[in-house]
Amino acid sequence: MTCISELDRPATAVAATFILDLGEVAAGDASLVGRKAFHLATLSRSGFDVPPGFCVTTEAFRYCQAAGRGEPVLPAPLREVIVAVWHRSGLTMAAVRSSASEEDAEDASWAGVFPTVLPVTSEGEMLAAVEACFRALHEPSVEQYRGAREQGGRPPAMAVLVQSLIDAEAAGVAFTANPMTGARDEIVINAVPGLGEPLSAGRISGDVFVVGRDGTAKSASITAKPFMLTWEGEVALPRDRAEQRVITEAEVAAVARLATQVERVFGCPQDIEFAIASGRIYLLQARPITGLPGEEPIGDSEIETYLGSERARLATRVEALRRQGRLKGADAIFSNGNVGELLQTPTPMSFGLFRTIFADSGGAIAAGRRMLGYRLDEGSAEGLYELICGQVTFNVEIDARTFDIGLPIGISSILSSIAEDPARASYPEFGLYAQAMSLTEAISAYGEPEGQRRHAVLWQFNAAMRKSARDIYRRYRRDIEPILRRSLEPVPPSFLTSENAALLASFQQRIDHLRQFSCVWFVSAARLAFYFADMVRWRLEQYLGEPALAQQLFQGLEGSLITRQAIELENLAQGRITREAFLRAYGHSSRNELEISLPRLSEEPRNIERMLHDLAASGRQPGNEFQDQQRNRRDAERDVRRRLETQGASKADLRAFFADLRLAQAFLPLRETIKHYYTGEYRVLRETLLEINRRLGWKDDDIFYLDPSEISACFQSREPLAALVCQRRRQRKISALLGGQRRLPPVVFASDMRAIGERPETLESRFLKGTPVAPGTASGRVRLLDNISDEAGRRKQVRGDEIIVTHSANLGLAPMLRMSAGLIVEVGGVLSHAACQARESGIPAVVLAGATSILREGMTISIDGATGRIELLEEMAAS
Secondary structure (H helix, E strand, O other), X not given: OOOOOOOOOOHHHHHHHHEEEHHHOOOOOHHHHHHHHHHHHHHHHOOOOOOOEEEEOHHHHHHHHHHOOOOOOOOHHHHHHHHHHHHHHOOOOEEEEEEEOOOOOOOOOOOOOOOEEEEEOOHHHHHHHHHHHHHHOOOHHHHHHHHHOOOOOOOOOEEEEEEEOOOOOEEEEEEOOOOOXXXXXXXXXXXXXXXXXXXXXXXXXXXXXXXXXXXOEEEEEOOOOOEEEEOOEEEEOOHHHHOOOOOOHHHHHHHHHHHHHHHHHHOOOEXXXXXXXXXXXXXEEEEEOOXXXXXXXXXXXXXXXXXXXXXXXXXXXXXXXHHOOOOOOOOOEEEOOOOOOOOOOOOHHHHHHHHHHHOOOOOHHHHHHHOOOOOOOOOOOOOOEEEXXXXXXXXXXXXXXXXXXXOOOOHHHHHHHHHHOHHHHOOOOOOOOOOOOOHHHHHHHHOHHHHHHHHHHHHHXXXXXXXXXXXXXXXXXXXXXXXXXXXXXXXXXXXXXXOHHHHHHHHHHHHHHHHHHHHHHHHHHHHHHHHHHHHHHHHHHHHOOOHHHHHHHOOOOOOOHXXXXXXXXXXXXXXXXXXXXXHHHHOOOOOOOOOOOOOOHHHOOOHHHHHHHHHHHHOOOHXXXXXXXXXXXXXXXXXXXXXXXXXXXXXXHHHHHHHHHHHXXXXXXXXHHHHHHHHHHHHHHHHHHHHHHHHHOOOOOHHHHOOHHHHHHOOOOHHHHHHHHHHHHHHHHHHHHHHHOOOOOOEEEHHHHHHXXXXXXXXXXXXXXXXXXXXXXXXXXXXXXXXXXXXXXXXXXXXOOEEEEEOOOOHHHHHHHOOOOEEEEOOOOOOXXXXXXXXXXXOOEEEOOOHHHHOOOOOEEEEEOOOOEEEEEEOOOOO
């Protein structure tokens, strides 16, 4: 199906382009025929009785608008074609129904907003009805309703369904969940004699029947029905018939069965319209029920069933990895320490993309580390990431094996260390994995010959990493960054109007580009950043016994576009750059860019006003503060140099220390910058997914409950996937509930599966001890932010005396950190994005497991980012 841009195309071309028989509507045509017609076409393909008809498409509507200079007037060629199709269809009595692109969504049905015209008996009446439906799209009452819903995205359009009118003996609606109570085990049927229009228009109340899912009658309410609507018009009913039951018990049971079958097709509670004629039940409409009183609550039995299935699934997964030879250690250990900050309770699409891009065979982790000399094959990272109770974790043993430089990995020692101190599983490459060793340490641990060999290999690798770092940095600046910068360019409008196959192919090509290019460079930069940061930490521990001094040396670093975002926001506030320029550079940012279901700043540009307001209210000056951080870092470097010299460090030792430091200082901000670029490609993936979702006629976020591997089949297997979406949505809600209750430990041991789901201990002290990740001290009120649904919290003004407490801090939180006094996160480490951004913002930061449950909004606390100490000063209500 293609769009006509020229208004002088012949009538035959118009016919082929703008009219579709209901039986010709295919999966992916929702945006072309509107949701109402699309849902009926889906049911017809599934074998349900749907009255035949044809659809005047949204492209025809747009064609009419162009021809009428904004007014949807049917041009003569299109009128001729519609009349020809009318006669060819054989329709003699029809209903003409609006089928707008906005109608029949899960969040709003638009019921009664757009017209249905019936009965229609002639070509003239039919053409007038089509034009009436077209005009209705922008009626004042419709615009008022649309404005109240703050619609965004592509402008709305109208399609029109011309459909055979059933000479109904009875008609009505059926809800597969009780619309009054929300009960999912009750089906409510409302019926009237004759056609159903008086019921939908509210002119007759009709009979109401409530039945169970098994068809068992629960109640019946029979009301007086003074008239019925027929083909000939309204017909008064005598009193005895007016008070009769409209449909029999058998028909009630049949309608109930039909409604549940429709629900299975679409995967969520449905509101259907039906008509009964000559013993057959016809479907006239199906749409999601909106405004239910509340989803069925998640009970303890459902949670326990879910936890049991998760424990069993994980045990099966571990056993499979052992059979494949990928796990050999005494225990299997999973940690969310360095991935929990990236994705909290992710949608299936977000986790699937993350795993596919980074860890599947041929993914970015193996490719990026091989570039640096690590001994990996393409499948070395397979099985690295695991979703446990909806939370992302990494398998410690598989992770450790990706650090192979030609020396035994020492898996037993690593796992034993974590068993003794689970906190060591958070960013294990920073202190746990042995990446540096003095000759004395090596000989003491392995004996003289083996110790000397290991020592030599480690430092040969160090020399090779320095060379790789210099080469990669030069190549990045010269060749790679210009390519990555293109990811921030908007996609051309034609991209989202391509055929389904082309759209799917583009989606896969974008994933491949991330896997094979953008994220390979991110992995390389991140590995170099972490490696040299760990070398700095190791040398400080060796020479001074103070590895925590590294924090002061990693603040005020130049070259991070994430740091630049806060400074550019200040420039915007002062009129030094335009809003358009800010959006071009940062419009792809989000509160978590890797959660692809979340809107980007370019989709919600009004949030810039909130950010500007918060910046002004905080009193912070990011530009001046950054200069202060740079001065503090340079002072810390001079102090460290002086102390090293005092301790007797040689000139060679000093050169080695500062060589590693300079590389860490170069690649830590570069890691953030490359992430800034590659998440620009996520914006394109999101736009593609939203377009596919629109063509499928699904709720706006349904597509994010699929895995990337399922996208290629979504147009062919729409109905089974829709049911799967409903199931996964429920599972994610259970996972989010468990996450909020802190019932998944930060480190999971396969030998202790019962710990999955255990309730945490309650707080018994006013002093808490976390992990320090950014230096400094601060006192202030707690500001809780929920990473999954924190829009209400984010609308509140950020104050300079507030300490943000959140699960994790990703790139999108960076501007808020510049306006607050401190940060506490539940997951992360010294090299996490949260820690890096806190240091760049000049605020103290601490990692504290369960912080969002322990600390309450408005309470006053103090934090020390050098020791990890948190003190509860005063319980206060949120102001």
